[in-house]
Amino acid sequence: MNITIVIPIYKVELYVRKCIDSIIDQENCGAAIECVLVDDCSPDSSMSVVHSVVDEYDGPIRFVFLKHDRNRGLSAARNTGMDVATGDYILFVDSDDWLPAGALSKFVSALQRYPDLDAVLGNHYSRAAESLICKTSKEILYDNYHARKFLVFSIEGACNAVNKLVRTDIVKRNRFKEGIINEDQPWTYFLFKEIDRALQIPNNTYVYENSNPSSITHTSLNKDNYLRFVKSEIYTCNAILDAPYKDLFAGTVFYFWRCYFVAFRLQYEYELGEDECRQLRQLRSRILKSSIKKGRLFMALFVFLLTYPPTSYLFDIRWVRWHYNMIAKTGRSIAFFLEKFHK
Numbered sequence: 001m002n003i004t005i006v007i008p009i010y011k012v013e014l015y016v017r018k019c020i021d022s023i024i025d026q027e028n029c030g031a032a033i034e035c036v037l038v039d040d041c042s043p044d045s046s047m048s049v050v051h052s053v054v055d056e057y058d059g060p061i062r063f064v065f066l067k068h069d070r071n072r073g074l075s076a077a078r079n080t081g082m083d084v085a086t087g088d089y090i091l092f093v094d095s096d097d098w099l100p101a102g103a104l105s106k107f108v109s110a111l112q113r114y115p116d117l118d119a120v121l122g123n124h125y126s127r128a129a130e131s132l133i134c135k136t137s138k139e140i141l142y143d144n145y146h147a148r149k150f151l152v153f154s155i156e157g158a159c160n161a162v163n164k165l166v167r168t169d170i171v172k173r174n175r176f177k178e179g180i181i182n183e184d185q186p187w188t189y190f191l192f193k194e195i196d197r198a199l200q201i202p203n204n205t206y207v208y209e210n211s212n213p214s215s216i217t218h219t220s221l222n223k224d225n226y227l228r229f230v231k232s233e234i235y236t237c238n239a240i241l242d243a244p245y246k247d248l249f250a251g252t253v254f255y256f257w258r259c260y261f262v263a264f265r266l267q268y269e270y271e272l273g274e275d276e277c278r279q280l281r282q283l284r285s286r287i288l289k290s291s292i293k294k295g296r297l298f299m300a301l302f303v304f305l306l307t308y309p310p311t312s313y314l315f316d317i318r319w320v321r322w323h324y325n326m327i328a329k330t331g332r333s334i335a336f337f338l339e340k341f342h343k
Contacts, residue, residue: 001031001111003104004087004168007095008077010040013049015096015209020053022098027059029104030112034087038077039067046095075176075183078161082171090171092161096209100125103205107165110199114141119198120165121150121158122205140200145247147198151188152251153336159188159255163206170194177239180232185259186239193245226270233263234279241286250339253299254332256287261324264307265315284308298338302331 005023009016023035037054039047054063066080082090091107093099103122110120123136142150151158161176161184174191176183236259244252263280266272272280284307291300305311306327314320320327 001089001108002034002087003029003031003089003091003107003165004034004036004081004085005091005093006036006038006078006081006085007093008038008040008074008081009046009050009095010042010071010074010077011044011046012042012095013044013046016046017049017053018209019093019095019098020050022100022103023093024053024057024059024061025101026099026104027061029102030108031104032087033061033104034064034085035061036064036066036081036084038081039065040073040077041068041071073178075178075180078176079178082168082175085168085172087168089165090168091163091165093206094162097162098207098209100204100207103203106201106203106205110139110201111165114197114199117197117199118167118170118195119147121198121200122163122165123202124160124163124206124208125204126208136200136202138202142195142198142200144193144196147195148192148245148248149251150200151192152245152248152255159185161187164188166191166195177235180235181229182232182236182259182262185255186236189240189255190243193243226266227273227276230263230266230272230276230280233259234276234283237263237283237287241283241290244290249294249296249342250299250332250335253287253291253296254328254335257303257328260284260287261328265324295342296335296338299331299335302335 007019007023012019023033026033037050057063064084066084068076068080078092081092089107089111091104107120107122111117140150170191173194174187176187180186237256240252240256240259260280260283263276267277267280284303288300288303291297291303306315
């Protein structure tokens with residue numbers, strides 16, 4: 001069994017040593033490891049740190065170094081890495097995160113017990129939250145329907161590209177969209193369409209460091225950044241609505257809704273351009289009409305009340321905006337309950 005680990009490198013000089021050391025610690029996992037390191041023109045000393053570790057390493061892991069001729073972003077770096085991957089399975093790791101001891105052994109063990117798996121989904125630990133994110137106490141075997149159901153029903157964790165060991169041929173058919181933020185959301189949505197058999201394991205196989213000030217989650221929202229956020233979420237919403245999970249319509253709508261609401265909330269936080277506002281109105285109309293057409297009247301009402309005046313004016317209140325997850329959780333529970341009557 002061969003595993004390719006793809007690690008984009010950009011502005012992580014304080015974190016990348018721990019990341020690479022954690023990969024080296026996996027060398028006796030029971031599989032051959034290829035680690036592809038993609039330098040996305042990092043302006044700091046990240047690559048010097050990487051070489052200081054790898055050049056001293058004398059073990060079975062094969063390290064491959066690639067470099068972009070200009071900074072192209074996380075999506076492009078992952079695409080570049082997957083293009084040269086030779087392993088049977090690919091695992092994406094962000095260079096400011098790391099793998100706990102024995103993580104790959106847990107993945108390999110799952111594949112040895114279920115050789116026909118398309119993907120193994122691990123649990124992960126957030127240093128910021130100081131807790132496991134995808135809490136599960138036992139292994140769960142999914143077919144295609146239930147894998148997609150797990151994705152659209154889960155609130156956190158499932159839509160991330162990292163911490164998923166996926167068959168290489170499936171990964172290579174699903175490239176990351178370049179030039180957008182939150183590229184994991186559309187990528188995982190379409191990836192899961194092709195996963196026929198997946199295993200979710202309860203083991204912690206990934207650690208989110210959550211402390212890199214250069215990461216997109218810590219980037220201040222100046223005008224260019226928040227406009228990019230909005231445009232990215234608009235792209236993701238349209239991509240999802242163009243190819244909904246027809247047998248999981250409620251799940252698709254709420255997966256869409258998580259993306260849409262980021263842009264919708266920013267509309268109240270900042271002054272968006274007319275073009276962005278127009279596209280948000282078009283999306284609002286599109287999901288409303290689609291819900292009515294599918295006979296999901298509760299979801300149509302949910303969309304209407306949250307995004308159309310006068311009730312949408314409640315989002316002028318900051319408390320309402322920042323407690324949206326509580327509102328969405330209630331709406332999602334009701335929608336999923338009602339969904340059984342549409343089968």
